[in-house]
Amino acid sequence: MPVRHPDIALPRLVAHRGLSARAPENTLAAVRAAHEAGCTWVELDVQLLGDGTPVIWHDASVQRCSDGRDALADLDLPRARRLDAGAWFADTFVGERMATLREMLALIDELDMGLNLELKVNRGRSAPALVDGVLPTLLDSLPSERLILSSFDDAALAHARKQAGPGLLALGVLFEGIPRDWRARCETVDAFSVHTDWKRLSQRGAQAVREAGYRLLAYTVNDPAAFAHQWDWGVQSAITDDPALFAGRLPEA
Numbered sequence: 001m002p003v004r005h006p007d008i009a010l011p012r013l014v015a016h017r018g019l020s021a022r023a024p025e026n027t028l029a030a031v032r033a034a035h036e037a038g039c040t041w042v043e044l045d046v047q048l049l050g051d052g053t054p055v056i057w058h059d060a061s062v063q064r065c066s067d068g069r070d071a072l073a074d075l076d077l078p079r080a081r082r083l084d085a086g087a088w089f090a091d092t093f094v095g096e097r098m099a100t101l102r103e104m105l106a107l108i109d110e111l112d113m114g115l116n117l118e119l120k121v122n123r124g125r126s127a128p129a130l131v132d133g134v135l136p137t138l139l140d141s142l143p144s145e146r147l148i149l150s151s152f153d154d155a156a157l158a159h160a161r162k163q164a165g166p167g168l169l170a171l172g173v174l175f176e177g178i179p180r181d182w183r184a185r186c187e188t189v190d191a192f193s194v195h196t197d198w199k200r201l202s203q204r205g206a207q208a209v210r211e212a213g214y215r216l217l218a219y220t221v222n223d224p225a226a227f228a229h230q231w232d233w234g235v236q237s238a239i240t241d242d243p244a245l246f247a248g249r250l251p252e253a
């Protein structure tokens with residue numbers, strides 16, 4: 001019997017790492033900015049600190065997006081919280097802190113937004129530990145209609161499906177280009193959606209994904225004119241750093 005998925009109304013645009021063109025990526029400020037800009041969904045990355053706390057962060061280290069230098073795996077929450085995660089972006093964001101998953105979910109829910117949460121399994125980190133650290137809080141905090149859990153990591157997706165069971169959690173399979181074995185990889189985890197690099201997407205690939213019944217999202221689209229024909233190929237959502245670029249350029253939902 002085909003797996004039933006949550007009834008998710010995908011928007012045309014999803015703000016990548018929050019509104020990362022205008023605010024420090026993956027922070028509460030970036031999500032507030034996305035909301036103020038009219039976005040209804042955001043994409044964010046989640047990882048574990050060394051003490052097991054799930055936090056919203058993209059890189060393996062804090063060097064690029066804070067005033068620290070450590071690997072995320074070497075930090076506990078008190079040390080991570082002392083970092084400034086806003087000053088690197090602009091003076092107006094001085095004092096912004098690394099967000100825990102828990103406080104980010106509270107904000108997303110307060111703003112009534114949807115979340116595409118990417119399980120970011122950086123080199124040497126455990127996929128099952130990340131899923132086990134994230135899933136209980138996640139499933140408790142957001143309704144399934146406002147949540148996609150996505151990853152490049154097949155082991156993370158498989159573990160998430162095993163823990164969540166069929167139907168209640170939408171899983172998104174992330175690819176760079178759509179690989180030959182995409183269908184098997186999606187079927188294994190009862191995927192809801194395929195998320196691919198728009199620069200590597202072909203019309204044929206898009207059609208195959210759509211005909212198989214999966215939603216299709218493209219990242220990271222910051223050139224709406226070059227991307228425009230991909231709406232006709234069946235891409236439903238563009239994950240973008242700067243939704244304002246799309247003003248006057250969106251097809252009907």
Ligand code: G3P
Nearest residue numbers: 043045058118195219239
């Ligand atoms: O979810 C799409 C996109 O976020 C994947 O790439 O490196 O920005 O996490 P990255």
Ligand code: MG
Nearest residue numbers: 043044045118
């Ligand atoms: Mg991501």
